[in-house]
Amino acid sequence: MSTLRIDIGGQRVFKPGDRIEGRVRWQVDDPPQSAEVRLFWYTSGKGTRDVENVGSVTLQTPQPNDDRTFSLTLPRQPYSFSGKLISLIWALELIVEPGSNVERQEFVMSPTGAEVVLGEGA
Amino acid sequence: MKARENPFRAERVIDTIRYACPDGGLDALIARLAALGYRAAIVGPHGAGKTTLLEDLGRALEDCGFRITSVRLGADDRRPPDSWPVRAARLGPRDIVCLDGAEQLSAIAWLGFRWRARRAAGLIVTSHARGRLPLLIECTTSSDLLERIVRRLSPEPAAGTPTATELFDRHHGNLRDALRELYDVHAAR
Numbered sequence: 001m002s003t004l005r006i007d008i009g010g011q012r013v014f015k016p017g018d019r020i021e022g023r024v025r026w027q028v029d030d031p032p033q034s035a036e037v038r039l040f041w042y043t044s045g046k047g048t049r050d051v052e053n054v055g056s057v058t059l060q061t062p063q064p065n066d067d068r069t070f071s072l073t074l075p076r077q078p079y080s081f082s083g084k085l086i087s088l089i090w091a092l093e094l095i096v097e098p099g100s101n102v103e104r105q106e107f108v109m110s111p112t113g114a115e116v117v118l119g120e121g122a
Numbered sequence: 123m124k125a126r127e128n129p130f131r132a133e134r135v136i137d138t139i140r141y142a143c144p145d146g147g148l149d150a151l152i153a154r155l156a157a158l159g160y161r162a163a164i165v166g167p168h169g170a171g172k173t174t175l176l177e178d179l180g181r182a183l184e185d186c187g188f189r190i191t192s193v194r195l196g197a198d199d200r201r202p203p204d205s206w207p208v209r210a211a212r213l214g215p216r217d218i219v220c221l222d223g224a225e226q227l228s229a230i231a232w233l234g235f236r237w238r239a240r241r242a243a244g245l246i247v248t249s250h251a252r253g254r255l256p257l258l259i260e261c262t263t264s265s266d267l268l269e270r271i272v273r274r275l276s277p278e279p280a281a282g283t284p285t286a287t288e289l290f291d292r293h294h295g296n297l298r299d300a301l302r303e304l305y306d307v308h309a310a311r
Binding site: 044087 | 126131132133306309310
């Protein structure tokens with residue numbers, strides 16, 4: 001059984017341009033061929049999902065039981081937001097292959113410190 | 123309700139609800155596909171699960187060692203994408219072409235498509251009507267099926283939510299549109 005973890009120190013809100021520093025750990029059954037941390041956003045809602053990969057860190061010579069640090073810089077946009085039809089969600093993913101082992105950690109990127117909620121106060 | 127919390131958001135529907143094959147599941151379907159020479163059609167009306175089944179079948183065939191070439195036609199596409207001839211030229215005996223929306227092609231465009239796919243090991247299409255290739259499976263829907271799907275996505279429906287029967291009738295059996303209406307109902311809360 002595989003175990004993957006992403007640790008960003010409990011921080012769940014970042015500002016545009018912030019640097020995300022964290023640690024990933026994994027324990028997998030088969031010797032890994034690759035391990036990668038990806039920074040991306042995706043949409044969720046009524047329509048087809050959009051995804052954009054913003055950055056990634058390839059972790060060299062991964063071992064079956066491993067523990068690494070990573071650092072990625074957020075872009076200036078787009079902000080995390082939610083409306084009734086669509087939400088934009090930022091996330092980090094740790095992917096260890098083979099076996100498509102994936103762990104996801106979602107977070108908010110916003111200059112206000114909170115997800116922008118569309119239609120609020122209208 | 124925020125989009126990401128809506129129980130009927132598109133990716134949750136896709137991740138949670140897959141096509142429920144009748145007796146024998148995908149294995150039986152692949153056996154039937156093999157018996158048809160890997161050239162067959164998934165037939166059914168809008169919103170009956172044809173595309174979902176085609177995706178699941180493609181993944182299962184990849185697990186069997188085939189390479190899948192997917193071609194999806196939009197509602198206004200009357201001919202294959204411009205990239206199709208180049209992709210088709212690379213097809214070989216380990217490739218299976220999955221064409222979603224074969225009914226979109228004119229008779230001549232269909233014959234051209236099928237000819238270009240001749241070197242592939244297989245050609246599976248979805249279509250609203252029989253006739254383009256031997257029938258692999260006919261996808262059907264029912265209000266009972268819709269009810270089961272809705273309960274899975276939202277086990278405790280809120281007051282005022284239309285019943286599965288109402289939705290099924292209103293959307294003429296199109297489960298995709300029925301689930302989109304439920305999305306809107308929840309979004310309005």
